[in-house]
Amino acid sequence: MNESIYVISVGFMLIFLGGLTFHRMTSKRTPEGARALLRPSGRLALMGVLLTAAYVFSLPGVYHVLEAIVPISNGTDFIAKCCAMTAVGVLGVHLAVAYGSETATTWIIGKRGLLVGVIAASGVLFTLLVADTPEASPRLEMYQGQRAVELNEWIVLAYTAYVLAPLLLPLLRDGRRNPLRLGRLASRLIFAGFIFSIARALAYPLELHAGPEAFYIFELVTHVSTACVVLGLWVFAIARRHRLARKTLDIGLSIK
Amino acid sequence: MAVSGSDFKQWLERRGITTSASELGRVTGLHRVTVGNQIRRGSVPETTVVGVARGVGIDPITALADFKDYEDLDSRPRTPTAAEVLSQVYHADLMVELQHRFHEDLFPRNDQVKIGFPHDGSHRAWIDAIDTGDVRHDVAEKTGTAITYLFSQLSDNKLTPIQAVTAARVSGTSMVAGLVVVGLITMEEGDWPVDIRETALMVMKNEDLVELIQQRLNLLQRRLRQRKEALEYAEKLTDLIG
Structure with missing residues (x-):
């Protein structure tokens, strides 16, 4: 009992401190040491590391090794989900800054963003503690029938949708207006990826109704969404590396 | 907007021109499938009408004036201001x-x-x-x-x-x-x-x-400014996101 209270209190403290750190690192008055995160390459690198960590932690081999260290049963799943949610948050900040969307920035890293992030992480931890998950199971796959696990999964999806939703309009606008053809393609790819993610969060009741066997089909939607976003970012990276804007968009007077 | 496929066919028949897609393709220099698709879809571009008219030796303006949307085409002097x-x-x-x-x-x-x-x-x-x-x-x-x-x-x-x-x-x-x-x-x-x-x-x-x-x-100044802004926007976005 005492051990459970200890784990819960430490868990919530970690969420609280993690949330505050994220807020501090991404706020306008950022300390010098965290300025790297303000640079686009720093944000992208952090997002890549977090996203990779989330996927790696969910691999059965790694998952079982980590389970031996983590004090609560299936705590690795909680860590993986926190990594994934933070990666989504960092991606959101990255795009909100790039598209100059004040609304998205406030939603993701303002006080409201911090509050939602902390509530989401707390919700994930709380539902994990409430659920009966004695055996290690990556993505809590063995316990998909439990109401708490369903809620746990939905919180992650809902937080993702919350972060991505305010970016839809800037993405859609850029997908139509970007003077660079590749830029339009990239924005449309990211937009498509976001739509898939939001659609999965909204269609979650359908997913529950379909039963545990449909879990991997719906997981496929998330994978397609991730692929679209990564491809979109990659296209932007290609455009930057090859200086395509400078090469394609002519500002000279020659009509030859 | 283009002329309708049925109007085009009727015009061909009225003028005694073949309606065969391959023959029309040969006359206009377009692929026969392209011409066939234009007729089948019911939307024949004006360029095809003009192409056919040129191919069979009809004045393109007279040919276009045979269609409803262009019937008053030659009703004013042709000389531009x-x-x-x-x-x-x-x-x-x-x-x-x-x-x-x-x-x-x-x-x-x-x-x-x-x-x-x-x-x-x-x-x-x-x-x-x-x-x-x-x-x-x-x-x-x-x-x-x-x-x-x-x-x-x-x-x-x-x-x-x-x-x-x-x-x-x-x-x-x-x-x-x-x-x-x-x-x-x-x-x-x-x-x-x-x-x-x-x-x-x-x-x-x-x-x-x-x-x-x-x-x-x-106009040129405005255009150059727009192009410069477009370039700056595209460069900024690719630098920030990529």
């Missing part, structure tokens, strides 16, 4: 003429206008030349085009034949001239003398020439 002709002279040629008027030995006059049309901004310049008030809105309304889309068509030199004819119709100018400007018919087919642009340029008054150059330079 001086402003219309000058709209098809590129500002570089206008400036050569201006320099010549400053010092005819140092800057000899061009025997021929060097830059052909359509040139960058020639569709917009033509609309400006015939505009009696609100021609853009009238064209958008009569052709069912969104006004913003019409603006971007003008910027991109993508005015369609029906839009050109509609613009001429509402502004009371030659309806054939619009088809020459959009490149559907040649200058010769539109009864434009070969040296019409050179003549119009030479007889132009100094003040008119300077004013026209000023207008064009204003």
Whole structure:
């Protein structure tokens, strides 16, 4: 009992401190040491590391090794989900800054963003503690029938949708207006990826109704969404590396 | 907008022209499948009608006038106004003429206008030349085009034949001239003398020439600013996201 209270209190403290750190690192008055995160390459690198960590932690081999260290049963799943949610948050900040969307920035890293992030992480931890998950199971796959696990999964999806939703309009606008053809393609790819993610969060009741066997089909939607976003970012990276804007968009007077 | 497939077929039959897609393809230089698809889908572009007319030796304007949307095409004199002709002279040629008027030995006059049309901004310049008030809105309304889309068509030199004819119709100018400007018919087919642009340029008054150059330079300045902004936006975004 005492051990459970200890784990819960430490868990919530970690969420609280993690949330505050994220807020501090991404706020306008950022300390010098965290300025790297303000640079686009720093944000992208952090997002890549977090996203990779989330996927790696969910691999059965790694998952079982980590389970031996983590004090609560299936705590690795909680860590993986926190990594994934933070990666989504960092991606959101990255795009909100790039598209100059004040609304998205406030939603993701303002006080409201911090509050939602902390509530989401707390919700994930709380539902994990409430659920009966004695055996290690990556993505809590063995316990998909439990109401708490369903809620746990939905919180992650809902937080993702919350972060991505305010970016839809800037993405859609850029997908139509970007003077660079590749830029339009990239924005449309990211937009498509976001739509898939939001659609999965909204269609979650359908997913529950379909039963545990449909879990991997719906997981496929998330994978397609991730692929679209990564491809979109990659296209932007290609455009930057090859200086395509400078090469394609002519500002000279020659009509030859 | 294009002519309907059934109207096109009826026109072919009326004129005693074959309706075979492969034969029409041979006459127009298009692939037979392309012609077949155009007829089957019920939307035959004006370029195909003109291509067929040329192929069988019919005057393209007479051929187009056989269709409902173009029936009044030849109801006005074909000769364009001086402003219309000058709209098809590129500002570089206008400036050569201006320099010549400053010092005819140092800057000899061009025997021929060097830059052909359509040139960058020639569709917009033509609309400006015939505009009696609100021609853009009238064209958008009569052709069912969104006004913003019409603006971007003008910027991109993508005015369609029906839009050109509609613009001429509402502004009371030659309806054939619009088809020459959009490149559907040649200058010769539109009864434009070969040296019409050179003549119009030479007889132009100094003040008119300077004013026209000023207008064009204003447009050029705006265009350059837009291009620069577009470049900066694209570069900033690729640098920030990539």
